[in-house]
Every structure is written in C-alpha cells, then in structure tokens.
Amino acid sequence: MVILPLKMQGATAHIRKKRLVGPVDITITADGFTIIMGPNGAGKTTLLRLMHGLQRCSGGLVEWAVPHAKAREKQAYVFQSPIMMRRRVVDSIAYPLRLRGLSASAARATARESAGRFGLEKLLDSWAPMLSGGEKQKLSLARALVIEPDILFLDEPCANLDGRAIREIEAILRDAQAAGTRIVMSTHDMGQARRLAQDVVFMYDGKIHEHTAADAFFTSPTTKEAHAFINGDIVE
Amino acid sequence: MNSISQGFWDAWGLILTFDPDLYEIIFLSLQVTVSAVIIASAIGLPLGAWLAVNRFRFRRYAIAILNALMGLPPVVVGLFVYMLLSRAGPLGGFGLLFSPEAMIIAQVIIITPLIASISHQTLRDLWAEYHDLLISMNATRMQRIRALLWDGRRALLTAMLAGFGRAIGEVGAIMIVGGNIDHATRVLTTAIALETGKGNFAFAMGLGLVLIMLAVIINLLIHALGKTERASTW
Ligand SMILES: Nc1ncnc2c1ncn2[C@@H]1O[C@H](COP(=O)(O)OP(=O)(O)OP(=O)(O)O)[C@@H](O)[C@H]1O
Ligand SMILES: [Mg+2]
Numbered sequence A: 001m002v003i004l005p006l007k008m009q010g011a012t013a014h015i016r017k018k019r020l021v022g023p024v025d026i027t028i029t030a031d032g033f034t035i036i037m038g039p040n041g042a043g044k045t046t047l048l049r050l051m052h053g054l055q056r057c058s059g060g061l062v063e064w065a066v067p068h069a070k071a072r073e074k075q076a077y078v079f080q081s082p083i084m085m086r087r088r089v090v091d092s093i094a095y096p097l098r099l100r101g102l103s104a105s106a107a108r109a110t111a112r113e114s115a116g117r118f119g120l121e122k123l124l125d126s127w128a129p130m131l132s133g134g135e136k137q138k139l140s141l142a143r144a145l146v147i148e149p150d151i152l153f154l155d156e157p158c159a160n161l162d163g164r165a166i167r168e169i170e171a172i173l174r175d176a177q178a179a180g181t182r183i184v185m186s187t188h189d190m191g192q193a194r195r196l197a198q199d200v201v202f203m204y205d206g207k208i209h210e211h212t213a214a215d216a217f218f219t220s221p222t223t224k225e226a227h228a229f230i231n232g233d234i235v236e
Numbered sequence B: 001m002n003s004i005s006q007g008f009w010d011a012w013g014l015i016l017t018f019d020p021d022l023y024e025i026i027f028l029s030l031q032v033t034v035s036a037v038i039i040a041s042a043i044g045l046p047l048g049a050w051l052a053v054n055r056f057r058f059r060r061y062a063i064a065i066l067n068a069l070m071g072l073p074p075v076v077v078g079l080f081v082y083m084l085l086s087r088a089g090p091l092g093g094f095g096l097l098f099s100p101e102a103m104i105i106a107q108v109i110i111i112t113p114l115i116a117s118i119s120h121q122t123l124r125d126l127w128a129e130y131h132d133l134l135i136s137m138n139a140t141r142m143q144r145i146r147a148l149l150w151d152g153r154r155a156l157l158t159a160m161l162a163g164f165g166r167a168i169g170e171v172g173a174i175m176i177v178g179g180n181i182d183h184a185t186r187v188l189t190t191a192i193a194l195e196t197g198k199g200n201f202a203f204a205m206g207l208g209l210v211l212i213m214l215a216v217i218i219n220l221l222i223h224a225l226g227k228t229e230r231a232s233t234w
Helices: A044-052 A068-072 A089-099 A104-118 A133-145 A163-178 A190-196 A214-219 A224-230 B002-016 B020-053 B059-070 B074-085 B100-136 B141-151 B153-168 B172-178 B188-198 B201-231
Strands: A006-015 A018-028 A033-037 A059-063 A075-078 A151-155 A182-186 A199-204 A207-213
Touching: A006 A044, A018 A044, A018 A059, A018 A207, A033 A044, A033 A190, A044 A075, A044 A151, A044 A182, A044 A199, A075 A133, A075 B100, A089 A104, A089 A133, A104 A133, A104 A163, A133 A151, A133 A163, A151 A163, A163 A182, A163 A190, A190 A214, A199 A214, A199 A224, A207 A214, A207 A224, A214 A224, B002 B201, B020 B059, B020 B100, B020 B141, B020 B153, B020 B188, B020 B201, B059 B100, B074 B100, B074 B172, B100 B141, B100 B153, B100 B172, B141 B153, B153 B201, B172 B188, B188 B201
Parallel strands: A033 A182, A033 A199, A075 A151, A151 A182
Antiparallel strands: A006 A018, A006 A059, A199 A207
C-alpha cells in the first residue's frame, strides 16, 4: 500500500486568526526528493506539519491516496528540535515498533541492528535525553526510519551536525529513497539542497513562491525573492 | 530538662528492645497508611494522567476542584467519614466506624487529591514534551497514557511518597474515625497525643522518634529519586 500522492488544495493554517501558511496548492507524487527552502519564519515548519497532519488545516484540503488514519501509519517525521523520550537509545529506536505490536525483544533486536547505520552502536544503552545535539538528530532519524515509512518529513535535520555527520546522513537519506521512501525535507543549507534536491519548494511569507525542478530553481529562479535568496542576499 | 533527656534515652530503649506495645502501634500505622497509599494511587495516578492528556470542557474546573480538595482540613474529612460510617449514616450498616478500615478510608480521601494533583502536574509537563512525537507516531490514547506513566514513573513514585508522608503524620481525622482504641486503632500519631496527655513521655517520644525517622526516610527516598532522574540510572 502506497499512500502517495499527497494533494494539498488551498490548504491554510491559522492560529488565533493569524495566518501562518497558505493557501497552498501542491502535489507530492510517489517519487522524488523535495527540498523546502526559504528564510526564517517563511512557514517551512508549518507546511511540513500541515502535510503530516500535526497542524490542523483551517481551510482547504490535505488528501492522501488512502484515508488519513491509514496514511498516518506510513509516515514519519523528524522534528526541528529533537524530541527525546526518557528511555535508553535502543528503547527509543524500538518504540515505534512497540507501538505497532512487536514484542519488546523483537523490537530491540531490530533497533540494535539498525543502530550501526547511524553510528549509534556504541550509544545503545545510553540515556537518550543525555545525548549530544548531533547524536539526538541521528537518533531521531533512526527512530523515524525504523518503520520503513512511505514518506519521511525532515525539518532541518542537519542543523547541529558537523560535515562528516552531514555526509553520513545524506547517504542514509539517499539509501532510504532508493529503498522506496519519499523524502520531503526543509533545510537552510544551500549546498545540501543542491546535492539532494530533485525539486525545490521555495516558501516566502507563508506561501509557496516557487515549486520547480532543482536545476531550474538554482539556475533560473523566477521570483525576485528566490533569486535574492540563492545569491545569499538578505530577503526582506 | 532532665525529664526530657531521660525520656529520650528511655525512648531509644523501647525501640531497641523491640517493645511489643510500641511495635504493635508501628505496624498498625504502616498497615493503614500503606493500604491507603495503594488505594489512593490506584485512583489518583490514572486520574492525574487522564487530566494531563485529555482536553475537555470542564478540565480547568476539575483541576481547580482537585486543588481545593488537596487543602481540605483533615479534621473535616474525619467528621465527614464519621457521619458516613456512623450507625445512622448511609454506610452505617457495614459497622466500619472505629476500625482500621475507617482510618484507611479517611486517609484515602485526604491523599488521593494530593497524589492526583502532583502526578497531573508532572505528566502534563511530560505530555507537552511528548505530544508532537506521540501524535506523529500515531500512538493510541491508551499507548500515550502508558508511555507517560512509564516514562514518568519516578515522578509518580515521588507523588506516592508524598502521599505516604502526609498520611502517616495525620492525626485529626484518624482520631475521629478510628477512636484511638488500644490494640485496635491506635496508631503512631494518636498514641503520641494520648501518651503525652498522660505524661508518659518516654513512650510518646519513642513513637515520635519512629515517626521522625519515617519522615526522614521518605524525604531521602524522594531526594534519591530526583537524583536517579538526573543521572538517569533506571
Ligand atoms: N504556534 C504558533 N503561534 C503563533 N505563531 C506561530 C506559531 N507557529 C508558528 N508561528 C508563526 O508562523 C510563521 C511560520 O513559522 P515556521 O516555524 O513555519 O517558519 P520556518 O520557515 O520553519 O522558520 P525557521 O527557518 O526559523 O524554522 C512564523 O512567523 C511564526 O512566528
Ligand atoms: Mg522551522
């Protein structure tokens, strides 16, 4: 069962009468690697939350190919600031499997197996809230991928990482994509966007200003805000 | 001054020689209070978790009532339970007045709001932390509550210990509904009141020492729990 495509039509998010994002029209098809870019406060996080169903839609539609409850089971989300459960690393990675009814020992075995891929094998018995910022990011990613989701949302997953860790994570994301996971990710890192993106969504003031193939976006952006953003100018 | 220090040494003598009268009272106290803590926790912990996770219309009022109940004067609780259990009262038929069960009921009423309120506060904070993650992972309502209760277990134990501390040192309600009957409903606090009145300082002080030691142990345990929370050893 593949839950994609995801279709948003006129989707809007409000908090107490204030418009945060929208109206947004976008379709996320089954293949690809989408990068969301834009200045601080442009609405990247809100757009991701809207797609994932964490942010309530105040208008318009957000539709998956299957009912929402079914679609939810095949999605995973990596938060901008990692949320660590008060458990050991191995149990944190195992938790999504436990929620799906796996026994504690089976879930732990899978968690142990997958930890190596994320450089967490030495930390399996550490207490998750005590990890360093970068280790927390890696744990978040391991926890998200352990369920082999159809789609993975990532909100600036490399914000606290050094160059080497960034390369490792990018490799993991490419592998996940090759294994059939659709990826939608926000980032501020222009180099990373160039390396990973197949298509780019450029957010500005709560709206999608551009949604184009990556090459087109970086070589010939159509709006002046995107142009300024790519050139590293300050976008007002 | 002399009689106080004399009483102090006599008290230690009673404790160290395992004076049967003294230990009967200690055991009854523990029996009553441990039972009350177990029952109050069975009600208060899930109630606290439920209040932390659910958003409903009268939630604010429910919490306000809980906090108000926490401040109930124990003597008034005693009076209330007495009226319930007295022969003419609605539960008079059970013949529970002046029994350990009556004391347990009174203590449960006194500490359930305390345990529910403390667990609500910590679980609410934990829920604020976990909310997005557990929603994102599609955890069911039951799974959310279980995750909170498990990951918040130290705080919940702290709440139970606080309830124990409050119940073991309580005297007013216990006196009214238990009646302080020798070999039946005489517990640490009521015995201290009685023995002091009779001028039997050694015995009263022995009881007092035990009560103080219990309080110290409880506080040490609470402190140790806070430490394992920070060091995250279990
Ligand atoms: N809960 C909220 N209440 C009020 N305003 C909010 C709330 N959440 C977000 N906003 C506002 O919505 C706008 C978009 O925020 P969002 O977090 O989506 O931006 P972003 O593009 O992710 O920014 P950043 O790059 O800094 O992460 C901001 O102006 C923000 O202040
Ligand atoms: Mg953001």
